[in-house]
Amino acid sequence: MQVDIVKVAQLARIKLKDAEKVKLQKDLNSILDYVAQLNELDTKNVEPTSHVLNLENVYRKDDVKNWPIRDEVLKYAPLTADGKYFKVPKVIEGE
Amino acid sequence: MSKDLFRMTLKEAAGFLSSPENFSALHKSLTDRAGAVDAKVKAYTQLNHDGKDFLAKTPRNGKPLWGVPVSVKENICTHGWETTCSSKILKGYIPPYDATVIRKLRDQGAFLFAKCNMDEFAFGSSSETSAFHPTFNPWDLERVPGGSSGGSAACVAADEAICALGSDTGGSVRQPASLCGVVGMKPTYGRVSRFGLIAFGSSLDQIGPLTKNVEDNAILLGAIAGHDPLDSTSANVPVPDYTKSLVKDVKGLRIGLPKDYFISGIDPEVEAAVREAAKVYEQLGATIKEISLPHTKYGVAVYYVVATAEASSNLARFDGVQYGFRYPTDNLLDMYVETRDQGFGQEAKRRILLGTFVLSAGYYDAYYLRAQKVRTLIKQDFENAFKEVDVILCPTSPSTAFKVGEKMNDPLSMYLSDIYTISSNLAGVPALSVPCGFDSKGLPIGFQLMGKYFDEPTMYRAAYSYEQTMHWYERKPKL
Numbered sequence: 001m002q003v004d005i006v007k008v009a010q011l012a013r014i015k016l017k018d019a020e021k022v023k024l025q026k027d028l029n030s031i032l033d034y035v036a037q038l039n040e041l042d043t044k045n046v047e048p049t050s051h052v053l054n055l056e057n058v059y060r061k062d063d064v065k066n067w068p069i070r071d072e073v074l075k076y077a078p079l080t081a082d083g084k085y086f087k088v089p090k091v092i093e094g095e
Numbered sequence: 096m097s098k099d100l101f102r103m104t105l106k107e108a109a110g111f112l113s114s115p116e117n118f119s120a121l122h123k124s125l126t127d128r129a130g131a132v133d134a135k136v137k138a139y140t141q142l143n144h145d146g147k148d149f150l151a152k153t154p155r156n157g158k159p160l161w162g163v164p165v166s167v168k169e170n171i172c173t174h175g176w177e178t179t180c181s182s183k184i185l186k187g188y189i190p191p192y193d194a195t196v197i198r199k200l201r202d203q204g205a206f207l208f209a210k211c212n213m214d215e216f217a218f219g220s221s222s223e224t225s226a227f228h229p230t231f232n233p234w235d236l237e238r239v240p241g242g243s244s245g246g247s248a249a250c251v252a253a254d255e256a257i258c259a260l261g262s263d264t265g266g267s268v269r270q271p272a273s274l275c276g277v278v279g280m281k282p283t284y285g286r287v288s289r290f291g292l293i294a295f296g297s298s299l300d301q302i303g304p305l306t307k308n309v310e311d312n313a314i315l316l317g318a319i320a321g322h323d324p325l326d327s328t329s330a331n332v333p334v335p336d337y338t339k340s341l342v343k344d345v346k347g348l349r350i351g352l353p354k355d356y357f358i359s360g361i362d363p364e365v366e367a368a369v370r371e372a373a374k375v376y377e378q379l380g381a382t383i384k385e386i387s388l389p390h391t392k393y394g395v396a397v398y399y400v401v402a403t404a405e406a407s408s409n410l411a412r413f414d415g416v417q418y419g420f421r422y423p424t425d426n427l428l429d430m431y432v433e434t435r436d437q438g439f440g441q442e443a444k445r446r447i448l449l450g451t452f453v454l455s456a457g458y459y460d461a462y463y464l465r466a467q468k469v470r471t472l473i474k475q476d477f478e479n480a481f482k483e484v485d486v487i488l489c490p491t492s493p494s495t496a497f498k499v500g501e502k503m504n505d506p507l508s509m510y511l512s513d514i515y516t517i518s519s520n521l522a523g524v525p526a527l528s529v530p531c532g533f534d535s536k537g538l539p540i541g542f543q544l545m546g547k548y549f550d551e552p553t554m555y556r557a558a559y560s561y562e563q564t565m566h567w568y569e570r571k572p573k574l
Contacts, residue, residue: 003448003452005448008448008451008452008455009448011451011455012407012435012447012448012451013411013414013428013431013432013435014432014435014436014439014444014447014448015432015433015435015436016436016444017436020441020444024444024445024448027445027506028445028448028449028452030507031399031449031506031507031510032449032452032462034395034396034399034507035396035399035400035462035466037392037393037396038393038396038397038400038465038466038469039465041390041393041469041472043465043468043469043472046468046469046471046472047468047471048464048467048468048470048471049467049468049470049471049474049521050298050467051298051328052284052298052474052521052522052523053284053285053328053330053523053548058327060324069191069192072189072191073191073417075189076187076188076189076191076418077417077418078415078416078417078418078419078420078421079421086416086417088416088427088430089424089425089426089427089429089430090425090427091427
């Protein structure tokens with residue numbers, strides 16, 4: 001298995017240094033070679049498990065609850081605006 | 096007693112803590128102990144020096160755990176107290192709420208004494224990937240304490256804690272408990288609320304107690320377990336009084352020894368200690384039966400697909416927008432990629448990338464879906480085994496504590512150190528590590544008991560019976 005590390009890093013939104021790319025590509029390939037042993041098994045008629053307890057879907061009433069923590073959340077945020085918003089760099093280009 | 100208050104068990108501390116004066120004495124004793132040994136062990140990232148604030152806000156009022164100091168892993172949210180997952184990317188994150196386990200402990204009067212170091216985001220088996228510093232094994236400071244809850248295990252072993260909480264996604268409570276010679280429980284999936292536990296692998300994660308003995312473990316699990324409306328995967332199953340299981344009686348208990356766990360690669364001294372424990376159980380009246388968990392050898396492969404897939408998704412939220420570290424730029428995409436480059440360490444990047452890959456278009460069926468199917472086979476192994484036996488006995492870790500740096504450049508060999516602990520997370524069954532002796536280098540060995548869903552009581556009974564026969568906990572590291 002050959003991983004395209006540049007493409008995967010783009011999908012994961014992580015910038016990699018050139019030296020890291022070589023090492024991580026090698027690591028991922030060797031881990032995936034190890035994972036390939038799963039191909040020994042016949043899993044055609046096996047149901048996948050995503051959760052171990054067979055829980056029913058959990059519903060609750062759609063009640064409004066007061067959780068007055070906005071100020072505290074924003075107090076430690078990296079950058080905020082007007083005491084109400086997280087502030088980020090401009091998303092839409094141009095004027 | 097007055098000189099060595101820090102050596103108390105949870106049970107002893109709860110009995111001792113009858114007044115604010117006794118609380119202050121114990122708090123001072125533990126703080127002094129941490130001051131004396133933590134420069135060597137480095138189990139802690141932060142200490143709570145504010146006993147006065149605790150006393151002012153926490154009237155005793157018959158609370159069962161009043162004043163009991165609990166040390167908490169860095170990935171469990173504590174209102175108003177920095178919670179970093181030992182990662183640069185969460186530096187400065189002050190949670191605006193308590194995890195449910197923390198709220199429960201506070202409601203019962205417990206005192207949050209310290210934050211425990213861990214592998215960054217719980218990605219590791221040695222506590223070396225922390226962005227703060229590595230933690231060292233109290234039994235040999237040149238060796239790792241295990242991980243990822245290495246700080247939680249080391250502080251208990253070093254008697255700079257009364258008890259601690261860790262989290263376990265693939266062995267992160269049990270493997271360090273084994274390597275440090277303490278008791279560590281991963282409860283049944285859903286037994287303990289995950290609300291406020293910063294997520295790694297949501298279908299695998301459980302919070303669990305690390306303690307000096309089995310009795311303390313039963314008390315602490317009882318204090319944190321239970322259904323939580325804030326965690327839709329928590330199970331609505333009544334919590335029994337685990338301390339009622341603390342009886343020395345295993346007559347007729349059927350114990351399975353999985354032959355698939357005693358394979359090449361296991362340290363002969365570890366194997367001998369676990370087989371010796373099986374003999375002790377036989378002498379106590381249990382029956383030992385060889386069983387098979389035939390898909391064990393696929394566990395690590397399944398785990399490193401499922402856990403990294405879930406981690407890559409869970410860690411997408413760390414992008415510099417809402418909390419922790421942000422790399423300042425004037426372009427949004429650059430902000431994301433630079434923040435994540437500088438905020439995450441090597442192992443976090445490796446796992447995020449691997450998880451992203453196995454979920455990506457064209458590879459999902461071959462990796463993720465296949466792994467989820469093999470996970471079903473692993474779960475069925477346990478269902479079949481528990482038709483024949485009540486608990487399963489095996490090693491917790493294939494070796495005792497390894498040297499610092501020994502496995503850092505070889506991720507796969509690090510991953511394989513979790514070979515015995517991973518399956519129970521994949522299947523969701525409870526598993527408990529109990530000290531069962533020392534190797535020729537004087538390093539602790541632990542065995543693991545795995546049980547049926549929600550059958551922690553039988554595991555505690557079995558563990559207590561062994562512990563009270565062998566008394567390994569009486570031996571302490573020299574620090």
